[in-house]
Amino acid sequence: DAGVIQSPRHEVTEMGQEVTLRCKPISGHDYLFWYRQTMMRGLELLIYFNNNVPIDDSGMPEDRFSAKMPNASFSTLKIQPSEPRDSAVYFCASSAPGANVLTFGAGSRLTVL
């Protein structure tokens, strides 16, 4: 099992540009979470899906952020337009049916100049 796969691992972009982060959860996992981690705010829950359906997006900071999960094996987190304060590490995590344990991807480090 390859684990949770995120891409890109590093992204450097300029303010105003669109950023798309990608996640492939572990096969068979039915929950998918997107988190953002910064030194100031720690690990913040942005949105989570169950069986590809968004359940709670109350953590999404602004309308500039959007997330989709078109199928069980793929999710995207999009920021448009990006701002310097969006600079953070974005983690995707998934969990198996009936399980509470999250398995995290390696993260995507975003730097917005």
Add this chain to the structure above:
Amino acid sequence: QKEVEQNSGPLSVPEGAIASLNCTYSDRGSQSFFWYRQYSGKSPELIMSIYSNGDKEDGRFTAQLNKASQYVSLLIRDSQPSDSATYLCAVKGNDMRFGAGTRLTVKP
């Protein structure tokens, strides 16, 4: 009030000592509690889960849960330099919320 709070640290202990990490949570309906370890530049990884009041031991790690006090702790016995990392408390209610983490340094 933050939903999951941890002692901010950083915490420094000598090798071989006991490290004590604490966490409180606000949602009384929470049922599942976890400790994750995160090495610098890496992703969080699960080290302990606890669901019932009392203690749960796994090797050098002991998790303690007191639902009445809304309190979770992690004890690391015989601390090793390889235990140096940030420890994240996680609480599951409807979703999974994390504390800000406590950075632990174990000095040889």
